[in-house]
Amino acid sequence: MNGQQKRATISDVAEHAGVSRAAVSKVLRGAYGVSDVMKKRVEESMEALGYRPSALARGMRGRSFTLGVFVVDLSNTFVTVLIEGIRAEAESRGYQVFIGEADMGLAQQQQMIDAMLDRKMDGLVLIAPFGPEEELERIGRSAPTVVLGRHGPGQGYDTVASDDIAGSALIVDHLVSLGHRRIAHLKHVGREKNESTMPQSVRADGYVQAMVRNGLEKEVDVIESRWNHEGGAAAVDFMLKRDTPPTAVHTGTDMAAFGVLARFFELGLPIPENFSVVGYDNARAASLPQVALTTVDQSGFEMGTLATKFLVERIEGRQEPQAALVQPTLMIRRTTGPAPDAG
Incomplete structure (x- = not known):
C-alpha cells in the first residue's frame, strides 16, 4: 500500500471551509470582494489540509502567478528597498517575484523585458526604466505594467513615483x-x-x-x-x-x-x-x-507595495491608468549647517 498522502485540492479546501470553489479561487488571487472573514476561513482550511497551489495548474488556467521586476541598476541601495516592498506585497497575494537587471542601455532593457514576457509572467514592474514614453506604452500593450520611479500619467500603464x-x-x-x-x-x-x-x-x-x-x-x-x-x-x-x-x-x-x-x-x-x-x-x-x-x-517600501497593488489590479482586469505620487519627507541630520559665509 502506498503511504503517500493524497494532495489536497481546491475542492477539498472549499468543502472544508464550507464555501464555493469560486470563493477559494478569489482568495488565492487576492481578488476584490473577499471579506476578511471569508479570507480567514479559507486560509485556515488551506493550512489545516496542507494545501499548496500548483503553479503549473494555475499557469494552465491562464496565469503563472509570477511578476517580473526590471531594474536598471541593482547597485543603488534604494532599489533594494523598493524590491522589498514589491516582494512583500506580491507574496501576500500569492505571487512570486523574478528580478532582471539591464544597466547597459535601452537595447539590453528591451531584451530583458522580452525575456520576461516570453516566460509568461503575469505582469511587470519597471523601476526607473530607460526610453521614451512610446516604448513604455509598447510594453504596456504587451502585458500589465507599472512603472516605478517615472512620473505619469501613462495611457497603457500605471506609474508610482515620489513627488x-x-x-x-x-x-x-x-x-x-x-x-x-x-x-x-x-x-x-x-x-x-x-x-x-x-x-x-x-x-x-x-x-x-x-x-x-x-x-x-x-x-x-x-x-x-x-x-x-x-x-x-x-x-x-x-x-x-x-x-x-x-x-x-x-x-x-x-x-x-x-x-x-x-x-x-x-x-x-x-x-x-x-x-x-x-x-x-x-x-x-x-x-x-x-x-x-x-x-x-x-518611503520606498510603501512605493513598492503600492506598485504591486496597482499591478495586481491590472492583471485582474482594470484598464484605467493610475498615477500616484508619494509625498517625500526631509530627514535633517548632520551634513547640513549654516552657510560658511552667512555671517
Whole structure:
C-alpha cells in the first residue's frame, strides 16, 4: 500500500471551509470582494489540509502567478528597498517575484523585458526604466505594467513615483533657511537620453523652481554628473576649482552624496563646516551615525507595495491608468549647517 498522502485540492479546501470553489479561487488571487472573514476561513482550511497551489495548474488556467521586476541598476541601495516592498506585497497575494537587471542601455532593457514576457509572467514592474514614453506604452500593450520611479500619467500603464518637485523644494528651502545662496544641484546624465518624466529631470526642474521662488534665479547651478559614488566625488573637484564655489549641494541621490562626503573627507575639509550636503532616497547607510546624511525619504517600501497593488489590479482586469505620487519627507541630520559665509 502506498503511504503517500493524497494532495489536497481546491475542492477539498472549499468543502472544508464550507464555501464555493469560486470563493477559494478569489482568495488565492487576492481578488476584490473577499471579506476578511471569508479570507480567514479559507486560509485556515488551506493550512489545516496542507494545501499548496500548483503553479503549473494555475499557469494552465491562464496565469503563472509570477511578476517580473526590471531594474536598471541593482547597485543603488534604494532599489533594494523598493524590491522589498514589491516582494512583500506580491507574496501576500500569492505571487512570486523574478528580478532582471539591464544597466547597459535601452537595447539590453528591451531584451530583458522580452525575456520576461516570453516566460509568461503575469505582469511587470519597471523601476526607473530607460526610453521614451512610446516604448513604455509598447510594453504596456504587451502585458500589465507599472512603472516605478517615472512620473505619469501613462495611457497603457500605471506609474508610482515620489513627488520629486516637492522633494527638491524641501531641500532648497532647508538650505536657504541656513543662509545658503550658492546651492548647486547634481543632475544625472547617463548612457540614454534623459526623458522629462525621469526622476533626474523632475528633481532638476524642482530645484530650479525652488531656487527661483526663493529669489535665487541668478544662482541656479545645475552640474551634469553620474548618480554614483564616482560621480559625486568628481563633482566636488569640479565645484572647488571655481573662483566662487557653491556652499551646498542637492546631490539628487544618496549614492552621489556618499561620493561627495568621501571626497571632502579625503581633502580634510569637515562637513558641514565647509560645505552642506543633501542626498535623496534615505538609503539605510544615510542614517548610520558615521554618515548622518541629511536626505529626502521617499518611503520606498510603501512605493513598492503600492506598485504591486496597482499591478495586481491590472492583471485582474482594470484598464484605467493610475498615477500616484508619494509625498517625500526631509530627514535633517548632520551634513547640513549654516552657510560658511552667512555671517
